[in-house]
Amino acid sequence: MNFKKKVRQSFARQRIMDLIGAKLTKVEKGFCEIQLPYKIELTQQDAFVHAGMIGTIADSAGGYAAYTLMEEGASVLTIEYKLNLLAPAIGDIFIARSKVVKAGKIITVCNSEVFAKTGKKEKLCATATVTLIALRIK
Amino acid sequence: MNFKKKVRQSFARQRIMDLIGAKLTKVEKGFCEIQLPYKIELTQQDAFVHAGMIGTIADSAGGYAAYTLMEEGASVLTIEYKLNLLAPAIGDIFIARSKVVKAGKIITVCNSEVFAKTGKKEKLCATATVTLIALRIK
Amino acid sequence: MNFKKKVRQSFARQRIMDLIGAKLTKVEKGFCEIQLPYKIELTQQDAFVHAGMIGTIADSAGGYAAYTLMEEGASVLTIEYKLNLLAPAIGDIFIARSKVVKAGKIITVCNSEVFAKTGKKEKLCATATVTLIALRIK
């Protein structure tokens, strides 16, 4: 269960998550979920949550999904991410779920989906591919 | 000069820019610059600015560069963006500059560069491609 | 069943598919599969199939998956695609399967997976996101 602890500790150090109000809600081997409640401070000109916030949780969910599979002593860094916005980011809460597609010794690739939840209903509002690198600190 | 006004008005409605502390610093035909000063509240686990914040300013700079060339009555929406992180986001201030690469009636594509400025020195820390759509509201 | 016919007719006009030896093997609403047998003429410097060929079938599979859901008279065009290479393209045959993730009136987004099949075994060797536009010809 060590991987859950290291993810929770790293997430707790991401000050940005506090600022925007995001919570780490699930960590499994090769999987991570982050939730971000709607607040008006996160919005763009039309009162939708800004695409950059959707990207932020999609990226962090991908990073931590990858991190669960990395060996001890490795640190995780995003090389690139690519986000497709499929529907306006309107809802009570936004849920990013990311799965490892390919875990390599150096490179890991994750697919993230972001759902806008309103009441009980979830709607897919974005998908992302996140490419990460494992760095060994000596 | 109408295009500058419409960009400034739209930017002023992006509540997220207030939250993170980003400023619109330049608007020209087919070009936009946004600056984001470093603050600890924006960081990830290693005290670098979170990739999602870099994406946020790269995306908005792209959106507004595109918006300067769109006809009146059109509204701009990001379809997708793709961000490559080239160096750790360390510096005093982060400057996103975006240029329109291709302006179409429906689709516009912009390239954004994000520089980390420390003292007088700027270092390229990320590049992004942003694909936008012009929506006509009737 | 009209959508199958229009896809088959369009695919038959893609001369490149003849050159590389690709076949359209499945068409469903929102889905398309294309197969490409290995041949030495398709390879890069290490005798793996070139990433560009993997991209070619991932893109066409995405385009035709999208096309199955487009209204009559619309023509389909790729705006952008993004390909992650997960494993060397070695195998007897490469199978691109693409699904529509979001079908819009203007923009459609598809996710493609490319598998390298050797004997009975399939291995995921690439994933792609393909963003398409429906053009109405008047």
Next chain:
Amino acid sequence: MNFKKKVRQSFARQRIMDLIGAKLTKVEKGFCEIQLPYKIELTQQDAFVHAGMIGTIADSAGGYAAYTLMEEGASVLTIEYKLNLLAPAIGDIFIARSKVVKAGKIITVCNSEVFAKTGKKEKLCATATVTLIALRIK
């Protein structure tokens, strides 16, 4: 001038370049150009060159631009590429030019531009970002 030789030798082993008719036309430190003459065998349903072919030369140009800066004994592999199609691929010849944006010990990022040349006139028809990895074979 060793880097030119290693690029030319590697390119000569890319059998796919023969099949489609692409030529390596320029190699400098951090730069590569590949040209692909139009032929009907390369086209999609509307007689434009298929996006996959544009991706093929954009990817190889990026790979070899990166390769010029890699140390001896390293081999280059594409991790991912992302292609935006800006104009229909119509012209006499297609010219992919790629520049290294960031050369790292492990990861290199290149930006490729593809121009459609008709007579003396060049038109930008696609841009790509290519992310590559240097593999050390022991």
